[in-house]
Amino acid sequence: xxxxxxxxxxxxxxxxxxxxxxxxxxxxxxxxxxxxLALWRDACLVRDGRPVMVDPPAGAVFLGLDGDRGMFAVDxxxxxxxxxxxxxxxxxxxxxxxxxxxxxxxxxxxxxYAKGILHWNRNQRFCGACGSPTTSRDAGHLxxxxxxxxxxxxxxxxxxxxxxxxxxxxxxxxxxxHRGAAPDSFSTLAGFVExxxxxxxxxxxxxxxxxxxxxxxxxxxxxxxxxxxxxLMVGFRAVAATDSxxxxxxxxxxxxxxxxxxxxxxxxxxxxxxxxxxHFLIESWVRDEG
Ligand SMILES: [Zn+2]
Numbered sequence: 001x002x003x004x005x006x007x008x009x010x011x012x013x014x015x016x017x018x019x020x021x022x023x024x025x026x027x028x029x030x031x032x033x034x035x036x037l038a039l040w041r042d043a044c045l046v047r048d049g050r051p052v053m054v055d056p057p058a059g060a061v062f063l064g065l066d067g068d069r070g071m072f073a074v075d076x077x078x079x080x081x082x083x084x085x086x087x088x089x090x091x092x093x094x095x096x097x098x099x100x101x102x103x104x105x106x107x108x109x110x111x112x113y114a115k116g117i118l119h120w121n122r123n124q125r126f127c128g129a130c131g132s133p134t135t136s137r138d139a140g141h142l143x144x145x146x147x148x149x150x151x152x153x154x155x156x157x158x159x160x161x162x163x164x165x166x167x168x169x170x171x172x173x174x175x176x177x178h179r180g181a182a183p184d185s186f187s188t189l190a191g192f193v194e195x196x197x198x199x200x201x202x203x204x205x206x207x208x209x210x211x212x213x214x215x216x217x218x219x220x221x222x223x224x225x226x227x228x229x230x231x232l233m234v235g236f237r238a239v240a241a242t243d244s245x246x247x248x249x250x251x252x253x254x255x256x257x258x259x260x261x262x263x264x265x266x267x268x269x270x271x272x273x274x275x276x277x278x279h280f281l282i283e284s285w286v287r288d289e290g
Contacts, residue, residue: 116227
């Protein structure tokens with residue numbers, strides 16, 4: 001299996017049926033033979049440790065088809081927490097990433113997608129141009145301004161995440177301790193892509209701004225769906241031009257080079273970010289792959 005498919009939250013197998021979800025009649029018929037995930041303010045409503053599935057109510061967001069069966073998502077955020085729990089017979093509200101270990105690959109991808117699309121709808125209720133309310137269309141994949149008619153499409157916010165290698169042997173990678181992180185918690189460098197920037201330029205800028213590192217080369221590794229709430233993580237391997245490091249103390253406490261043995265001992269298998277592309281970038285470097 002290709003690396004990008006093995007990454008958590010990637011590889012959704014639902015058929016998104018993009019050309020059919022624009023037809024309200026088709027969506028209504030499909031919702032009669034369907035299930036819906038229930039979320040409340042970005043978290044999953046859970047019963048006995050499992051995501052609750054309900055019959056999709058009117059206005060539920062269409063996620064896709066599993067065979068001929070529809071999969072929807074419903075947002076109960078307008079209720080208070082006890083009412084939302086009662087509504088679907090749930091016993092707790094759990095952050096989606098906390099459920100990851102108990103989900104199949106497909107369930108994790110579907111739940112993350114549900115969280116992202118519901119978050120987008122809930123945060124686009126008013127038009128950014130004229131301030132009027134907006135109305136959901138295309139089963140939750142488009143919103144239209146009631147005032148000026150502006151069309152609002154779901155937005156993705158790309159971020160780069162980079163494993164930086166030292167220019168000469170012994171093989172070492174750069175890891176940083178971020179402000180506010182635990183004393184022994186080192187991680188790869190990452191940052192959002194800015195307007196007017198390509199991915200590789202974002203890698204070069206982030207490494208220079210945060211760690212004072214000049215980059216000799218940048219190579220794409222893999223990307224990961226990261227709808228928490230609207231991310232797309234794009235992973236790179238970079239080679240530094242020199243060993244020189246000078247951290248921006250507003251962002252980082254320290255950044256330094258780690259050998260493979262040090263990474264194995266101290267980091268790769270001790271951190272709790274097993275669902276993130278960072279884990280993949282570090283593990284593939286430790287195995288000398290990529
Ligand atoms: Zn408007």
